Amino acid sequence: xxxxxxxxxxxxxxxxxxxxxxxxxxxxxxxxxxxxxxxxxxxxxxxxxxxxxxxxxxxxxxxxxxxxxxxxxxxxxxxxxxxxxxxxxxxxxxxxxxxxxxxxxxxxxxxxxxxxxxxxxxxxxxxxxxxxxxxxxxxxxxxxxxxxxxxxxxxxxxxxxxxxxxxxxxxxxxxxxxxxxxxxxxxxxxxxxxxxxxxxxxxxxxxxxxxxxxxxxxxxxxxxxxxxxxxxxxxxxxxxxxxxxxxxxxxxxxxxxxxxxxxxxxxxxxxxxxxxxxxxxxxxxxxxxxxxxxxxxxxxxxxxxxxxxxxxxxxxxxxxxxxxxxxxxxxxxxxxxxxxxxxxxxxxxxxxxxxxxxxxxxxxxxxxxxxxxxxxxxxxxxxxxxx
Numbered sequence: 141x142x143x144x145x146x147x148x149x150x151x152x153x154x155x156x157x158x159x160x161x162x163x164x165x166x167x168x169x170x171x172x173x174x175x176x177x178x179x180x181x182x183x184x185x186x187x188x189x190x191x192x193x194x195x196x197x198x199x200x201x202x203x204x205x206x207x208x209x210x211x212x213x214x215x216x217x218x219x220x221x222x223x224x225x226x227x228x229x230x231x232x233x234x235x236x237x238x239x240x241x242x243x244x245x246x247x248x249x250x251x252x253x254x255x256x257x258x259x260x261x262x263x264x265x266x267x268x269x270x271x272x273x274x275x276x277x278x279x280x281x282x283x284x285x286x287x288x289x290x291x292x293x294x295x296x297x298x299x300x301x302x303x304x305x306x307x308x309x310x311x312x313x314x315x316x317x318x319x320x321x322x323x324x325x326x327x328x329x330x331x332x333x334x335x336x337x338x339x340x341x342x343x344x345x346x347x348x349x350x351x352x353x354x355x356x357x358x359x360x361x362x363x364x365x366x367x368x369x370x371x372x373x374x375x376x377x378x379x380x381x382x383x384x385x386x387x388x389x390x391x392x393x394x395x396x397x398x399x400x401x402x403x404x405x406x407x408x409x410x411x412x413x414x415x416x417x418x419x420x421x422x423x424x425x426x427x428x429x430x431x432x433x434x435x436x437x438x439x440x441x442x443x444x445x446x447x448x449x450x451x452x453x454x455x456x457x458x459x460x461x462x463x464x465x466x467x468x469x470x471x472x473x474x475x476x477x478x479x480x481x482x483x484x485x486x487x488x489x490x491x492x493x494x495x496x497x498x499x500x501x502x503x504x505x506x507x508x509x510x511x512x513x514x515x516x517x518x519x520x521x522x523x524x525x526x527x
Contacts, residue, residue: 152201171232189368191235250334
């Protein structure tokens with residue numbers, strides 16, 4: 141009988157624990173196969189639809205490893221481990237996979253698949269992997285409806301996520317719209333273990349009802365899984381082959397097409413900009429502000445650059461009377477000269493003209509001189525008159 145003695149290193153304990161945790165999701169029985177240069181752990185589920193294998197190199201994960209074979213066990217020794225710790229010598233069951241019949245292959249990051257599987261409900265049973273076009277690969281988890289008479293034992297559940305092709309390292313499918321259905325429970329266990337090391341998961345398969353191989357390599361460790369599949373065949377003769385370098389090209393073309401469509405799209409008619417009304421500079425009055433309900437606003441522009449309001453525009457202003465009678469309504473008022481040009485007229489000439497005009501046709505009760513609307517001392521601060 142062969143004798144195997146080994147001591148697992150600190151790093152090997154952690155790796156072996158993760159492997160046993162993954163194998164425990166496939167079967168309660170784990171087969172141990174020892175060779176001179178490696179130690180393998182395998183498991184086969186009770187329905188024989190899933191097979192898992194972990195092979196560890198002895199140089200890295202074991203501080204001490206001794207193998208002494210005798211007779212027919214000179215090269216390897218195998219046994220089967222149970223949860224109750226006793227073991228029995230029995231040949232391990234190995235699942236065979238014919239790589240020559242593989243027609244479909246894809247590879248993707250395990251962390252990407254881990255994020256994908258987190259969106260699926262734990263109650264789902266099946267995972268359907270298929271591609272409908274050259275841009276996306278659909279991962280659909282579903283649960284079939286189970287009913288007994290009128291009583292529904294299990295409600296149907298359907299969740300689908302589309303993954304872009306450029307997320308895959310490579311994607312080669314012989315048939316378009318080929319549906320491959322596997323067990324969600326087994327696939328989730330594989331993805332959870334692979335995400336610990338962050339390696340890429342490679343899938344190889346041919347047709348539905350044929351096994352699918354999932355594998356990834358860690359540090360001095362090889363992991364292989366075989367899952368039974370069902371599904372529907374797609375349209376034969378339509379082959380899709382896309383790598384990561386080629387997968388980004390359609391997206392760039394799609395973005396370019398979208399930008400061209402945007403550039404050639406008819407530009408919506410702009411609303412005509414409302415031209416702001418020509419606003420003249422406000423003309424501040426030199427007289428005190430008096431609120432009158434009947435007062436009308438001043439004209440928009442001042443045609444006359446004189447210091448006084450022209451006679452034709454005089455009717456648009458109501459005179460300001462501070463303690464005077466209403467019969468002095470024709471008196472002129474001081475206003476602001478927006479031009480800034482000093483007027484040639486002065487108060488003396490204006491008073492003389494006013495006296496001459498009123499002497500001929502004015503009533504005897506009219507005043508003999510022009511009454512200012514505001515004291516001259518009050519308007520000197522505006523710079524209109526000299527000192």
